[in-house]
């Protein structure tokens with residue numbers, strides 16, 4: 587079995603000083619590890635009757651679509667403003683400096699459909715909390731949230747209550763590094 591943790595590369599001070607960036611690209615490039623990651627993200631939800639996987643761009647898309655296929659579900663994209671062409675639900679949320687916004691098509695989810703939210707990483711929880719608020723506007727039946735990485739030091743799981751949160755790899759933050767979420771950055775170039 588692939589050692590997933592060994593394929594997460596730590597990059598100190600990226601994208602700015604003080605941030606410890608958890609780089610998933612070595613794992614993505616390894617065929618066995620990618621397969622294993624998708625299997626482990628899907629495992630608790632195999633019998634959950636998931637109709638649709640929803641995920642936010644960009645890294646959420648990497649795992650959202652293969653998870654949907656693994657679960658026999660459809661895929662619905664959640665995107666930044668200006669990217670979806672039809673009628674929209676929008677949710678603006680606070681970053682440390684400024685705001686961000688996510689959107690979903692109003693007909694992306696039918697009321698009562700069972701939805702799994704997927705992302706590569708949970709830090710402050712701001713991104714997936716925004717996804718959950720959008721799914722609530724669609725009257726979705728959210729079965730849970732699945733992540734590859736959970737940076738526990740940011741307390742993001744509390745923002746996702748009462749939903750079921752599953753993560754494959756947990757980072758406790760006790761490695762002594764001053765870990766910061768890149769969500770807590772000043773607005774700047776997209777990374």
Ligand SMILES: O=P(O)(O)OC[C@H]1O[C@H](OP(=O)(O)OP(=O)(O)O)[C@H](O)[C@@H]1O
Nearest residue numbers: 643644645708709710711712713767769
């Ligand atoms: O729990 P949070 O504090 O919200 O942080 C996690 C989010 O941060 C990253 O996305 P980012 O906004 O950097 O965009 P990207 O997927 O386009 O790289 C990551 O892919 C998660 O979506």
Ligand SMILES: Nc1ncnc2[nH]cnc12
Nearest residue numbers: 606607608709767768769
């Ligand atoms: N420390 C971090 N590494 C990689 N992606 C992130 N998204 C939010 N915080 C992050």
